[in-house]
Amino acid sequence: MSDLLERLRGRGWRMTAQRRVVAEVLDGEHVHLTADEVHARAVAKLPEISRATVYNTLGELVSLGEVLEVATDKRAKRYDPNAHRPHHHLICAGCGAIRDVHPSGNPLADLPDSERFGFTVSDVEVTYRGLCPNCAAA
Amino acid sequence: MSDLLERLRGRGWRMTAQRRVVAEVLDGEHVHLTADEVHARAVAKLPEISRATVYNTLGELVSLGEVLEVATDKRAKRYDPNAHRPHHHLICAGCGAIRDVHPSGNPLADLPDSERFGFTVSDVEVTYRGLCPNCAAA
DNA sequence: ATCCCACACTGGACAACGTCCAAGTCAAGC
DNA sequence: GCTTGACTTGGACGTTGTCCAGTGTGGGAT
Numbered sequence: 381m382s383d384l385l386e387r388l389r390g391r392g393w394r395m396t397a398q399r400r401v402v403a404e405v406l407d408g409e410h411v412h413l414t415a416d417e418v419h420a421r422a423v424a425k426l427p428e429i430s431r432a433t434v435y436n437t438l439g440e441l442v443s444l445g446e447v448l449e450v451a452t453d454k455r456a457k458r459y460d461p462n463a464h465r466p467h468h469h470l471i472c473a474g475c476g477a478i479r480d481v482h483p484s485g486n487p488l489a490d491l492p493d494s495e496r497f498g499f500t501v502s503d504v505e506v507t508y509r510g511l512c513p514n515c516a517a518a
Numbered sequence: 519m520s521d522l523l524e525r526l527r528g529r530g531w532r533m534t535a536q537r538r539v540v541a542e543v544l545d546g547e548h549v550h551l552t553a554d555e556v557h558a559r560a561v562a563k564l565p566e567i568s569r570a571t572v573y574n575t576l577g578e579l580v581s582l583g584e585v586l587e588v589a590t591d592k593r594a595k596r597y598d599p600n601a602h603r604p605h606h607h608l609i610c611a612g613c614g615a616i617r618d619v620h621p622s623g624n625p626l627a628d629l630p631d632s633e634r635f636g637f638t639v640s641d642v643e644v645t646y647r648g649l650c651p652n653c654a655a656a
Numbered sequence: 657a658t659c660c661c662a663c664a665c666t667g668g669a670c671a672a673c674g675t676c677c678a679a680g681t682c683a684a685g686c
Numbered sequence: 687g688c689t690t691g692a693c694t695t696g697g698a699c700g701t702t703g704t705c706c707a708g709t710g711t712g713g714g715a716t
Contacts, residue, residue: 394712396664416702430666435703453589455674456702470629470637479635485628487644490621491608497617499608501648506625510639532683532692553673568695573674593703594673 384446391444401426402437406447406461412469412478414456452478452507468506474515481508522584529582539564540575544585544599550607550616552594590616590645606644612653619646 384403389395405413405421413421419434438459441447448460452471458478467480487504522541527533543551543559551559557572576597579585586598590609596616605618625642 394663396712398665414702428666430668432667432704432706433665436664449591451589451591453587453595457591470633470635470639472637473640479637481629481633481635483625483628483633484630485623485625487621487623487625487628488646490623490625491619491646492622495608495619495621496648497608497619498651499610499617499646499648500654501608501646502611503647505645505647507643507645508626508629508637508639509641509643510634510637513636516638534683534693536694566695568697570675570696571694574694 398429398433412458412460470508472512477512536567536571550596608646610650615650
């Protein structure tokens with residue numbers, strides 16, 4: 381993802397300090413941050429960046445397909461920079477930790493036509509829930 | 519689900535007019551209502567019922583396992599009274615319509631041990647996305 | 657190098673959704 | 687019918703996210 385900035389520039393993105401900072405934050409360790417966490421980390425690098433800009437930038441990255449929104453049952457959306465390798469998520473019900481996982485099989489194929497109600501089905505999102513080793517031990 | 523009230527009474531629930539109304543609302547046509555929609559319908563039957571009570575009651579129904587929370591990408595959680603028959607959801611990206619679906623296969627079995635990271639995986643939630651016939655035609 | 661302006665950013669108000677709490681009310685067992 | 691503790695109320699508050707008018711600026715044109 382180090383070439384994210386290049387890809388964005390290639391798509392006609394105007395490169396600003398704020399956008400660079402947001403991209404850098406997402407480019408760090410592969411975690412699933414909320415918008416506010418992204419904002420907090422961005423502020424550490426560029427103190428005057430505003431919440432609105434972070435929200436705007438995240439929204440743009442999502443519509444460009446560079447970042448995925450993950451809707452867990454938590455209150456806030458999380459942003460997943462690992463958009464270029466399809467994957468699903470495993471969430472700990474205890475501490476909220478999120479791991480990327482790669483199930484075998486293709487859930488899309490598991491939905492028979494009779495269960496599609498005429499929909500054009502284009503995407504599937506699988507969320508596994510359970511307890512991580514720490515929370516299971518507690 | 520007409521015996522919902524009985525089941526709840528059996529679990530030691532104190533039966534109040536408010537709880538009865540909320541249960542009746544969920545017992546109607548099988549749709550996926552937001553908390554505010556539940557509140558609106560409840561007010562129609564019992565004008566003084568408060569938002570807080572609806573939230574409380576929904577939360578209790580969820581922890582009793584009588585109702586499921588559905589986290590779509592929309593802002594508000596939706597409540598699914600069809601908790602006793604496992605199923606997944608198909609959501610229209612255009613209009614937000616939600617259908618219950620029953621895929622073949624078992625996604626839980628599709629997650630190999632090597633992808634479980636020591637988690638105790640207990641549940642899986644599958645969300646299909648696409649366009650309903652109406653939105654696809656538009 | 658500089659100018660210019662469309663696009664981006666800011667900060668704060670606002671909106672949607674949900675939670676919390678003190679005080680009042682009521683279901684249900686005696 | 688009492689009593690009591692669980693339930694409800696209404697409103698304040700918190701969190702997450704959106705919007706907008708005013709200001710700033712990247713980067714192509716000159």
